[in-house]
Amino acid sequence: MIDEHHDLLAGLDDVDWAGLSHAHGSAEDVPGRMRALCGTDDQARQEAFHSLSNSIFHQGSRYQASAHAVPFLARIAVAGPPAAREDTGWLLTRLAVDWHDEYDLTTGINTAGWRAAAAEHSPEKVLPWYEEQLAAATDEDRRTMLREIRDWVAAGNSPDARWSALRGYDAVLAELPGLLVLLDDADPRIRTRIAYLLAWFPEVAATTLPLLLARTAREDDPVVTATALVAVGLIGTAAQAADLAPYLDADEPLVRWAAATALVRLTNHRQDAVEPRLLDRAVAELTTAADNPAPTRVTDYNEGDFHGHIERTLRSLPTGAPQAALAACLPRVERDRDGHRTRTALDKLFPTPLPDPLPAYADLPVRQRQLLGALAEHHHPWIVRWVSGTLAERGLPDSQDGLRAYVGLPGTDRAAR
Known part of the structure; x- marks a missing residue:
């Protein structure tokens, strides 16, 4: 049932959804999903959101129906039911840029190259x-x-996937003027969503950079501030370095990390370099962050992998990365989409197999203990399954329960699921 949010979906039935396709065939189910998003039944809303996101954004792909859904999703993000707005903001980001786009962390989105490739197809x-x-x-x-x-x-x-993805990107780009009001939303989660979304639209940086900097100047939530600061680094130029510099002295470690990350990125992907003294301060801050635990709350960049993010940022430095900082990042596995980062860490920290019988966990070097402890306690047990062969080759337990027993933690049945 649609209540006061009925006007958000004006024109929904004017779209020939049956003539459009998504991941599961005809898109004729999209109007019903949209209405459920604006309804009062929370369970139905959640089911509708998952069904909609899995059909118009399926494993990174966009479809005929994807771009047509964007205007309605944008309206919901701005003025829809509170329970739907954050999810809808997330989906708008996914329809604009997928996970693979976001991996290019040191330069942001190369829209010029993307448009040229899409035009050829x-x-x-x-x-x-x-x-x-x-x-x-x-x-x-x-x-x-x-x-x-x-x-x-x-x-x-x-x-060609680049062409269809660009249609989704441009559809969201067209809605950005109406979405900018979310930077002043009362809900910090919504402010975070829009700040993150703006990080991937360099073509409108002249408009969004002043808004992002103004948001950080009056923001009291560190995640919103950090998200906006990294966005400035992705779409800005060295002209923004002076605006970023004060945040290197912020009380919140996450905010200092974000300012440092943004300054390194401005150096890496713009011809007008950041002043060397300021860059040295940024690198020093990232080096300190690398040697400390991740903050309790982090940003969405790099899927929230704080230390992986630092590692990639430092590796992009034209002058070379501080090796001690890279070593500190190596054993801290927080996210790992395909297991590559974990295998790299195992290769570097365990270059040869451990003796049989295994030495006591407490007798291992600190970096080895950090890595094994992170894997033993990891909330994504499939990461251990992905690298089980590498663990076995090093003479280590090759299951999460085995690792937990080795490091002295109680067992769990998660690893079996």
Whole structure:
């Protein structure tokens, strides 16, 4: 049922959703999901959100229906039910940039390169190729397949993921003017969402940079402040260095980290370099942060992997990264999408197998203990499963329960799930 939020979905039924597609086929279910997002049944709202996000943004892909959904999602993010607004803000970010885009942490989004690549695979560019293939094909099954793809391309679609993703990005870009009011929202989670979203739109930096800096000047939530500061580093120039410098003296470690990260990024991806003395202060702050536990609350950048973020930022320094800081980051595994970072840490910290029988955990060097302790207590047990072979090769327990027993923690059945 739609209550006072009915006007947010004005025009929803004017879209030919049945004629559009998403990850699971026809997008005719999208209007119902949108209405449930604005309804009063919280369980139905959560189910609708998960169904909608898994269909118009599925494993990083965007579809025909994705861009058409953006205007309605933007309205919900601004004025929808409180329970739906943060989720909707997250989905808008996902429709603009996926996880792979965000991995380019030292330079932000290269929209110029993205647009050039997408243009080379636009429907107009690829349609002649399908026409040629269809004309040359003699096998009837192949002709049928090519004809279906040709007709789909002729209708204004491209099989290239960069092209379809850019349509989602541009749809969100078109809604940014109306979303900027969220920087002054009463809910810090909403302010965080919009600050994070703005980090991926360098084309409108002239408008958003002053707003992000103004937000940090009056912000009292460290996560909002840190998110906005890193965004400034991603879309700004060395001209913003003076605005960032005072935050190196902030009381909150997360805010100091964000200012330092932003200053390093301004150095790395802009021709006008940050003043060396200020850059040295930023590197010193990141070095200190590397040797300390992650703050209780972190930003969404790099999926919240605080030490992984520091490591990647320091490695981008043109003058070389402080090796002690990299070593401090190495054993602190907080996020690891494919296990690569954990395997790297194991390779560096355990270059040869441990003797049999295993030495006592307490007798291991501190970095080795930190890594094994992090894996034993990790809230994503599949990371241990991904690197179980590497653990076994080093003579270490190859399950999370085995690691927990080795480091002296009680067992858990999570590793079996």
